[in-house]
Amino acid sequence: MALDEKRNLSHGQHVSSEMPIPKKVAVINKYVTNRIILTFAGWLPPFAEITHTGRRSSRVYRTPVLAFPTGDGFMLALTYGRDVDWVKNLQASAGSIKHGGEKYTLASVHFIEYEDTERCVPFLVRMFLRLLSVEDFIHVTACAQPYSRADTPLGNCSWFYSSTQHSGKTFQP
DSSP states (O other): OOHHHHEETTTTEEOOOOOSSOHHHHHHIIIIIHHHHTTTTTTSTTEEEEEEEOTTTOOEEEEEEEEEEOSSEEEEEOTTOSOOHHHHHHHHSOOEEEETTEEEEEEEEEEEEGGGGTTTSOHHHHHHHHHTTOOEEEEEEEEEEEOOTTSOTTGGGGGGGOHHHHTTOOOOO
């Protein structure tokens, strides 16, 4: 199915729940592969660990992802498409990302299309993801300060929302 067929052009909304990777593979990954990858995901780039809270359950989840640093956060490949719980959970409430051994609070989530990943995602990785029919990514904005359990969900991101304080800070993964 073509990308423009998947989108409601008037609202920019994704209208297909089609997953780039088949549902059967997703189930195996959820119960087997992801548990193995989580043992090193936060330490071995391009893997990263997303921590998010369930919208209905309030349960804390950890999800391994492919993450590529940007100037102010990370570009994450949506290997199972946009219609997945961890993305919806990040949109609903703050989460965190652990990448290269550092943990950061996430401030915002924005959908990005394949064509906009050229600067951040290495060429060979983009080609591999294209072979898997991965067309969507999200950009997550991360705080410059490392995450602290004592912080409120957006506590250490408070500088992000103030343009006067934000002007001198850059994200350094």
